[in-house]
Amino acid sequence: MTEPFTQADDARKELIAADHAEGRLDVWLAAELEGEFSRNRVKALIEQGAVEVNGATITEPKRKIRPGDTVTIVLPEPEDPEPQGEDIPLExxxxxxxxxxxxxxxxxxxxxxxxxxxxxxxxxxxxxxxxxxxxxxxxxxxxxxxxxxxxxxxxxxxxxxxxxxxxxxxxxxxHGRTGPLERAYQAVVWGRPRNLHGTIDAPLGRAHDRTRRAVKRHEGGDAREAITHYEVMERYGENPDATCLASLVECRLETGRTHQIRVHMAHIGHPLIGDPEYGGSYRTKANRLPEPARTIVNTLHRQALHAYLLAFEHPATGEVMHFEAPIPEDMETILEALRSL
Incomplete structure (x- = not known):
C-alpha cells in the first residue's frame, strides 16, 4: 500500500517493483497507486515523459515491468484551467x-x-x-x-x-447500493400520486430533442436503467374523491440519470410545477388555484425541485458526512400558498 500521491509530496514518488511484478507498466503503476489515478491518466503521464524506469525516461505505456525495477513518477505542475475563475458568490x-x-x-x-x-x-x-x-x-x-x-x-x-x-x-x-451515498430531493408536483409512496422503475433515453429525455419501453440503445423512489409528504387542495391539486413529494434516487425525477414524475401523470419541458401541458391547472396561489405558481420560472439532502463517505477520512440545504425561498413561497388552500 502506498501513501496518497499529491502535489504536496513535491510531485515525486519512487516505487520498487516486487519480486512477482509483471505485465504492462501502465497497468502495474495504476495498481500500485491504488486507484488515485485512472489507467488512462497513468498512460498519459507515461506518454508525456513523467515516468522513469531505472533512471531512464519511458514513454511507452506497454513497456514490461520487471521485478526489482525502480519506477519514478513525477507529476507535472497542474495546467491552468480552460475555464477562468469568476467571482461568483457561493453558499x-x-x-x-x-x-x-x-x-x-x-x-x-x-x-x-x-x-x-x-x-x-x-x-x-x-x-x-x-x-x-x-x-x-x-x-x-x-x-x-x-x-x-x-x-x-x-x-x-x-x-x-x-x-x-x-x-x-x-x-x-x-448509487449507494453498497455504500453510504444518499440523495434526496423535494419536489412540488401537480395532483397526487395514487399511492402515497412507491417506486418508478422506467428506463430513460434521449427523446427526439437531444436535450430532453423520455421513458423507453426497454433498456438498450441509449436507454439506461432509471429508478426513483418517492413518498408524498404533503397534499394541497384535497377533494372528496381523495384527489388534490398539488403535493410535496420526496424523491430518492437509486440511479442518477439526466432529468430523472422530472421525467419519472411526468411519466406517472404528476409533473413538477413550473417544469417547462415535461409539465408545460399542465400549466393551465394553475387557473384552478385561488389567489394568491395562482399568481405565485404562474410566476415560478423553474421546476419546483430541490436537492435537500446529500450523504457520502469522505474519500480521505472514511467518515460518513451528511448535508442538508433548506428549501429555497421561491419554493417555500409556493408551499405556503398551497398550504393555505
Missing amino acids: VLYEDDDLIVISKPAGLVVHPGAGNWTGTLVNALIHHCGDSLSGIGGVRRPGIVHRLDKETSGVMVVAKNDLAHRHLADQFAD
Missing part, C-alpha cells in the same frame, strides 16, 4: 483540502458548455478554491462527480484532487 456548507460542499442556487449552470461558457459553478469554484485545487487529470479544475440541472437547487459535493475525485465518482457510480 459553502463545508470545505477542506479534498472537497467542497455547496448549496447551488437555481439558475446556476454547473459546467461550461454551449451557450454557457462563463458564469457557471465551475468558474465560481476555480475562483473560490484557487491553489487548493491540486489538479484533476493534470488540470487545476474542480472535479464534478454529479450535476444538478440549471434550474434545480440544492446540495452538491465537488472534488479538489484526483484521489477525492475517483473515490467520490465511484460512490456516485454505485
Whole structure:
C-alpha cells in the first residue's frame, strides 16, 4: 500500500517493483497507486515523459515491468484551467483540502458548455478554491462527480484532487447500493400520486430533442436503467374523491440519470410545477388555484425541485458526512400558498 500521491509530496514518488511484478507498466503503476489515478491518466503521464524506469525516461505505456525495477513518477505542475475563475458568490456548507460542499442556487449552470461558457459553478469554484485545487487529470479544475440541472437547487459535493475525485465518482457510480451515498430531493408536483409512496422503475433515453429525455419501453440503445423512489409528504387542495391539486413529494434516487425525477414524475401523470419541458401541458391547472396561489405558481420560472439532502463517505477520512440545504425561498413561497388552500 502506498501513501496518497499529491502535489504536496513535491510531485515525486519512487516505487520498487516486487519480486512477482509483471505485465504492462501502465497497468502495474495504476495498481500500485491504488486507484488515485485512472489507467488512462497513468498512460498519459507515461506518454508525456513523467515516468522513469531505472533512471531512464519511458514513454511507452506497454513497456514490461520487471521485478526489482525502480519506477519514478513525477507529476507535472497542474495546467491552468480552460475555464477562468469568476467571482461568483457561493453558499459553502463545508470545505477542506479534498472537497467542497455547496448549496447551488437555481439558475446556476454547473459546467461550461454551449451557450454557457462563463458564469457557471465551475468558474465560481476555480475562483473560490484557487491553489487548493491540486489538479484533476493534470488540470487545476474542480472535479464534478454529479450535476444538478440549471434550474434545480440544492446540495452538491465537488472534488479538489484526483484521489477525492475517483473515490467520490465511484460512490456516485454505485448509487449507494453498497455504500453510504444518499440523495434526496423535494419536489412540488401537480395532483397526487395514487399511492402515497412507491417506486418508478422506467428506463430513460434521449427523446427526439437531444436535450430532453423520455421513458423507453426497454433498456438498450441509449436507454439506461432509471429508478426513483418517492413518498408524498404533503397534499394541497384535497377533494372528496381523495384527489388534490398539488403535493410535496420526496424523491430518492437509486440511479442518477439526466432529468430523472422530472421525467419519472411526468411519466406517472404528476409533473413538477413550473417544469417547462415535461409539465408545460399542465400549466393551465394553475387557473384552478385561488389567489394568491395562482399568481405565485404562474410566476415560478423553474421546476419546483430541490436537492435537500446529500450523504457520502469522505474519500480521505472514511467518515460518513451528511448535508442538508433548506428549501429555497421561491419554493417555500409556493408551499405556503398551497398550504393555505
